[in-house]
Amino acid sequence: xxxxxxxxxxxxxxxxxxxxxxxxxxxxxxxxxxxxxxxxxxxxxxxxxxxxxxxxxxxxxxxxxxxxxxxxxxxxxxxxxxxxxxxxxxxxxxxxxxxxxxxxxxxxxxxxxxxxxxxxxxxxxxxxxxxxxxxxxxxxxxxxxxxxxxxxxxxxxxxxxxxxxxxxxxxxxxxxxxxxxxxxxxxxxxxxxxxxxxxxxxxxxxxxxxxxxxxxxxxxxxxxxxxxxxxxxxxxxxxxxxxxxxxxxxxxxxxxxxxxxxxxxxxxxxxxxxxxxxxxxxxxxxxxxxxxxxxxxxxxxxxxxxxxxxxxxxxxxxxxxxxxxxxxxxxxxxxxxxxxxxxxxxxxxxxxxxxxxxxxxxxxxxxxxxxxxxxxxxxxxxxxxxxxxxxxxxxxxxxxxxxxxxxxxxxxxxxxxxxxxxxxxxxxxxxxxxxxxxxxxxxxxxxxxxxxxxxxxxxxxxxxxxxxxxxxxxxxxxxxxx
Amino acid sequence: xxxxxxxxxxxxxxxxxxxxxxxxxxxxxxxxxxxxxxxxxxxxxxxxxxxxxxxxxxxxxxxxxxxxxxxxxxxxxxxxxxxxxxxxxxxxxxxxxxxxxxxxxxxxxxxxxxxxxxxxxxxxxxxxxxxxxxxxxxxxxxxxxxxxxxxxxxxxxxxxxxxxxxxxxxxxxxxxxxxxxxxxxxxxxxxxxxxxxxxxxxxxxxxxxxxxxxxxxxxxxxxxxxxxxxxxxxxxxxxxxxxxxxxxxxxxxxxxxxxxxxxxxxxxxxxxxxxxxxxxxxxxxxxxxxxxxxxxxxxxxxxxxxxxxxxxxxxxxxxxxxxxxxxxxxxxxxxxxxxxxxxxxxxxxxxxxxxxxxxxxxxxxxxxxxxxxxxxxxxxxxxxxxxxxxxxxxxxxxxxxxxxxxxxxxxxxxxxxxxxxxxxxxxxxxxxxxxxxx
Numbered sequence: 047x048x049x050x051x052x053x054x055x056x057x058x059x060x061x062x063x064x065x066x067x068x069x070x071x072x073x074x075x076x077x078x079x080x081x082x083x084x085x086x087x088x089x090x091x092x093x094x095x096x097x098x099x100x101x102x103x104x105x106x107x108x109x110x111x112x113x114x115x116x117x118x119x120x121x122x123x124x125x126x127x128x129x130x131x132x133x134x135x136x137x138x139x140x141x142x143x144x145x146x147x148x149x150x151x152x153x154x155x156x157x158x159x160x161x162x163x164x165x166x167x168x169x170x171x172x173x174x175x176x177x178x179x180x181x182x183x184x185x186x187x188x189x190x191x192x193x194x195x196x197x198x199x200x201x202x203x204x205x206x207x208x209x210x211x212x213x214x215x216x217x218x219x220x221x222x223x224x225x226x227x228x229x230x231x232x233x234x235x236x237x238x239x240x241x242x243x244x245x246x247x248x249x250x251x252x253x254x255x256x257x258x259x260x261x262x263x264x265x266x267x268x269x270x271x272x273x274x275x276x277x278x279x280x281x282x283x284x285x286x287x288x289x290x291x292x293x294x295x296x297x298x299x300x301x302x303x304x305x306x307x308x309x310x311x312x313x314x315x316x317x318x319x320x321x322x323x324x325x326x327x328x329x330x331x332x333x334x335x336x337x338x339x340x341x342x343x344x345x346x347x348x349x350x351x352x353x354x355x356x357x358x359x360x361x362x363x364x365x366x367x368x369x370x371x372x373x374x375x376x377x378x379x380x381x382x383x384x385x386x387x388x389x390x391x392x393x394x395x396x397x398x399x400x401x402x403x404x405x406x407x408x409x410x411x412x413x414x415x416x417x418x419x420x421x422x423x424x425x426x427x428x429x430x431x432x433x434x435x436x437x438x439x440x441x442x443x444x445x446x447x448x449x450x451x452x453x454x455x456x457x458x459x460x461x462x463x464x465x466x467x468x469x470x471x472x473x474x475x476x477x478x479x480x481x482x483x484x485x486x487x488x489x490x491x492x493x494x495x496x497x498x499x500x501x502x503x504x505x506x507x508x509x510x511x512x513x514x515x516x517x518x519x520x521x522x523x524x525x526x527x528x
Numbered sequence: 529x530x531x532x533x534x535x536x537x538x539x540x541x542x543x544x545x546x547x548x549x550x551x552x553x554x555x556x557x558x559x560x561x562x563x564x565x566x567x568x569x570x571x572x573x574x575x576x577x578x579x580x581x582x583x584x585x586x587x588x589x590x591x592x593x594x595x596x597x598x599x600x601x602x603x604x605x606x607x608x609x610x611x612x613x614x615x616x617x618x619x620x621x622x623x624x625x626x627x628x629x630x631x632x633x634x635x636x637x638x639x640x641x642x643x644x645x646x647x648x649x650x651x652x653x654x655x656x657x658x659x660x661x662x663x664x665x666x667x668x669x670x671x672x673x674x675x676x677x678x679x680x681x682x683x684x685x686x687x688x689x690x691x692x693x694x695x696x697x698x699x700x701x702x703x704x705x706x707x708x709x710x711x712x713x714x715x716x717x718x719x720x721x722x723x724x725x726x727x728x729x730x731x732x733x734x735x736x737x738x739x740x741x742x743x744x745x746x747x748x749x750x751x752x753x754x755x756x757x758x759x760x761x762x763x764x765x766x767x768x769x770x771x772x773x774x775x776x777x778x779x780x781x782x783x784x785x786x787x788x789x790x791x792x793x794x795x796x797x798x799x800x801x802x803x804x805x806x807x808x809x810x811x812x813x814x815x816x817x818x819x820x821x822x823x824x825x826x827x828x829x830x831x832x833x834x835x836x837x838x839x840x841x842x843x844x845x846x847x848x849x850x851x852x853x854x855x856x857x858x859x860x861x862x863x864x865x866x867x868x869x870x871x872x873x874x875x876x877x878x879x880x881x882x883x884x885x886x887x888x889x890x891x892x893x894x895x896x897x898x899x900x901x902x903x904x905x906x907x908x909x910x911x912x913x914x915x916x917x918x919x920x921x922x923x924x925x926x927x928x929x930x931x932x933x934x935x936x937x938x939x940x941x942x943x944x945x946x947x948x949x950x951x952x953x954x955x956x957x958x959x960x961x962x963x964x965x966x
Contacts, residue, residue, distance in 0.1 A: 116573075116575045116576075116907075117908070157835075158825075158826070158831070165826045165896075167896070168896060168897055168898070168901035168903075169900070170901065187901070187903045187904070188903075190900070213838070214835070214836065215838065217838030217839070218834055219841075221793065221838075221841040221861065221862060221863065222841035224792040224793045224861075224863065225861050228791075228792040228793075229690055229791040230689070231688060332790040332791070333688045335684045369619060369622075370622075370623070371619035371620040371622075371624075376616055376619075379674075383674055383677075386677070386681035386682075407681060407685075410677055436620075436624070440623050443624055443625055443626040443650075444623060444626050446645075447626025447627070447628075447644075450576060450577060450578050451578060451628075454576060454578070455908055455910070511688070514790060
């Protein structure tokens with residue numbers, strides 16, 4: 047689901063050498079006692095079990111540095127605490143649109159200069175927007191970090207938002223929405239199920255925004271959003287790579303230090319109103335493969351009353367969909383052959399309650415009703431009987447292994463730190479996640495299943511394909527979901 | 529026992545991480561061949577207690593013959609039954625030790641891959657399972673039938689994505705009778721017709737030592753690497769290397785193919801046969817394309833089509849070097865009504881670029897980006913895995929990475945212009961437009 051929840055400035059073409067990684071849950075864990083021995087200087091820093099060094103500038107900006115000297119590279123990410131979940135009707139998607147405009151120049155570096163300079167330094171860059179955050183990153187040879195900080199500090203405050211660039215770039219954003227959503231039946235299904243599930247929680251807002259809102263942004267809207275949220279006290283700089291944390295701190299202080307803190311908007315709770323019964327929708331769109339998507343409302347780490355519950359839900363997702371030996375692949379795909387593919391997904395690392403999602407496409411000859419019943423049964427089984435010890439151990443082994451695998455990528459490490467910061471958990475959560483997952487019992491998995499996998503708390507969507515027929519002019523389809 | 533196992537691993541990781549030395553900028557690649565002819569590429573990466581392993585065969589869809597979809601179906605069935613194990617058992621054996629198994633078949637290559645921890649017990653379980661899947665797959669009837677039905681659903685899924693329809697149409701038009709014309713998924717009719725005998729025969733012919741390359745990157749030493757390579761190669765019959773693919777004939781004329789599709793956007797692909805891996809024009813074409821449409825936010829196509837005109841979110845060009853000449857492709861997606869404008873702009877940009885080549889400023893910028901970004905190409909185990917698999921599979925020299933920057937530097941405006949003029953012919957381009965009323 048993550049890919050449908052994020053939107054970025056650019057995407058690249060395909061290559062023959064592409065290596066498809068298995069798609070896994072984001073299981074975050076720790077390595078106890080892995081701290082490289084930090085040299086504590088007289089700066090406000092300290093290092094954790096994860097080897098993260100933390101600094102705070104006097105304007106409130108946070109700087110988190112994790113040294114990794116496996117290769118002479120560095121990733122620099124700046125995370126702003128604003129995303130679609132801070133938006134309201136009429137301007138949905140504006141966080142994402144502003145992310146695009148962040149590449150459109152300042153007085154000192156006009157449109158395109160930022161990208162030109164980073165490219166000339168051998169860098170790769172991009173940005174992405176999600177529900178709770180907007181982030182910008184550069185990947186560079188380690189000795190070239192400074193230019194990235196200098197440029198990011200400049201565009202934190204000095205965006206010019208020129209009219210002509212704005213007009214063109216909003217056309218680009220509309221094309222992005224057409225590409226990602228309008229012409230993708232599964233993305234349409236997700237967007238509509240998600241919007242149906244949430245009556246008042248801002249998580250019902252699509253990250254890319256509704257088309258009518260994209261069409262009617264003004265420069266004043268952009269300026270207002272930028273002034274409201276882009277401030278050092280709403281930003282976190284995350285740097286991972288072959289760097290000295292104190293040198294990074296000094297560089298960051300030099301460039302970001304002079305920027306003044308601002309008063310940030312109050313973020314209201316917008317807690318979802320209680321759901322009083324099942325919600326069902328049908329999405330009819332040009333397609334060939336039907337699909338069913340179900341979302342159950344569940345708590346996340348910042349909202350859970352019992353803080354073991356999100357970890358138990360995470361393990362439940364791993365039991366259902368943690369690989370080819372997990373229950374959905376084994377039962378629905380291979381044993382019963384009802385599904386051509388099936389998946390489950392849940393992330394406890396969100397600011398607000400989220401959806402525990404199940405999705406499946408039927409094998410040929412299976413009805414959506416039968417497929418939905420089979421998905422529901424997989425949840426009923428979690429309620430009925432405790433999961434086996436072997437299944438629990440498998441999920442936990444995968445947690446331990448993934449913890450190691452993730453260290454192969456500086457971007458992956460930085461992503462995890464930034465995300466935890468911006469959903470309000472703090473990067474120190476890293477220090478406990480693995481332990482908490484490992485502590486989950488079969489009884490706890492059963493308990494969360496019984497508590498949350500309730501028909502009255504779910505939203506179900508069916509994708510019913512409309513024909514794609516070359517002999518039928520496309521005008522046949524006008525008016526559907528455009 | 530597994531509980532203990534994972535605690536032990538945590539402690540092991542701690543020790544390893546405290547003792548490591550940084551990886552050197554120039555990776556130390558070791559290469560040898562096993563007794564039965566399996567080529568091995570090994571890079572020690574002691575920093576992390578993990579191992580990436582991939583076996584690549586000349587067993588992609590270009591070897592499908594008259595059964596499109598055969599290579600991919602065969603590859604996808606490997607882990608559904610091997611030795612005495614069924615699909616459930618195989619998956620459990622990998623996943624209970626945190627290992628990740630993957631496999632895929634593209635046009636040139638088919639591969640099996642494994643990512644595992646190097647903790648001895650877990651590594652052993654993962655390797656034992658992998659070796660069995662590689663060397664002793666059983667292709668159970670029932671799994672074959674399910675694989676066939678899943679492929680038919682995948683074909684439907686492909687047919688509902690205008691971008692995939694455009695890709696299929698483009699490859700068919702550019703490659704005609706050449707095996708690259710086939711999409712690895714095959715067609716509905718061909719997939720329905722594939723027999724178990726064909727699958728078994730395909731595996732017997734192509735999944736053999738002399739037709740494969742093994743790549744190992746991770747926290748093992750040379751002796752361990754040799755032992756693993758020995759086990760893997762012992763699981764394979766010697767066999768022989770697949771015959772070279774036929775040359776790709778040049779197109780004889782330009783063609784435009786319009787496919788109606790009920791989409792908001794039209795997907796436009798423009799191109800022709802391009803170049804092979806190890807091509808003598810590789811560097812001028814690669815660097816030249818970086819200026820044209822390969823260089824992220826700074827290419828000519830990006831700046832004009834997206835930056836100045838706002839026509840598209842994604843616009844690009846690339847060469848896909850393959851065993852025989854892979855395609856050169858320019859692509860864009862734009863609102864149906866703008867498709868012709870986008871197409872025309874891109875054709876003009878290409879024509880002008882081909883005629884005049886890059887400016888010295890553009891070339892300098894692209895060279896700086898490529899050479900300055902070189903450390904990023906070799907930074908992680910997984911990127912080194914990709915590099916070595918590519919080098920090994922296509923037979924590039926061992927000093928390919930070492931000499932990469934120097935060869936990029938050696939390209940100039942003239943060599944780029946010359947290569948583009950010789951290798952791209954605007955009078956022989958395929959244009960595919962999927963979307964709108966066609």
